[in-house]
Amino acid sequence: MARYREQFDPAVMTSALEFFSAKVGSEALDAMLLAFVEQFPGISVIRGIETPRQWLEKGSGETSHRAAALEELLLLWTANRNEAFQPFAELFEEKTLAEKTVYRRVTRQLPNYFATVR
Numbered sequence: 001m002a003r004y005r006e007q008f009d010p011a012v013m014t015s016a017l018e019f020f021s022a023k024v025g026s027e028a029l030d031a032m033l034l035a036f037v038e039q040f041p042g043i044s045v046i047r048g049i050e051t052p053r054q055w056l057e058k059g060s061g062e063t064s065h066r067a068a069a070l071e072e073l074l075l076l077w078t079a080n081r082n083e084a085f086q087p088f089a090e091l092f093e094e095k096t097l098a099e100k101t102v103y104r105r106v107t108r109q110l111p112n113y114f115a116t117v118r
């Protein structure tokens with residue numbers, strides 16, 4: 001994804017947030033991102049420096065943490081589709097996201113989104 005951003009579209013994940021917000025609603029998208037960060041927190045959340053919600057409201061450089069979370073979620077989904085990744089499935093389980101958020105609706109739309117970008 002980093003290479004794609006560098007070579008083709010630096011705003012690909014920011015645009016994805018807009019695309020998926022239109023598809024599932026901004027509240028549902030935000031709830032999914034929050035659930036994702038709660039289940040797969042970064043170091044500042046793990047250390048208790050900030051809550052998942054606080055982390056999502058920030059950014060690093062020009063990248064919002066919401067866009068970073070969506071990218072990580074995309075990578076999680078991709079990894080879980082790879083049979084070679086199965087020995088690690090327990091660590092990267094997506095069942096809770098799929099059952100309690102719009103995760104399935106978003107991931108089903110990933111091919112449609114990427115068909116719209118250059």
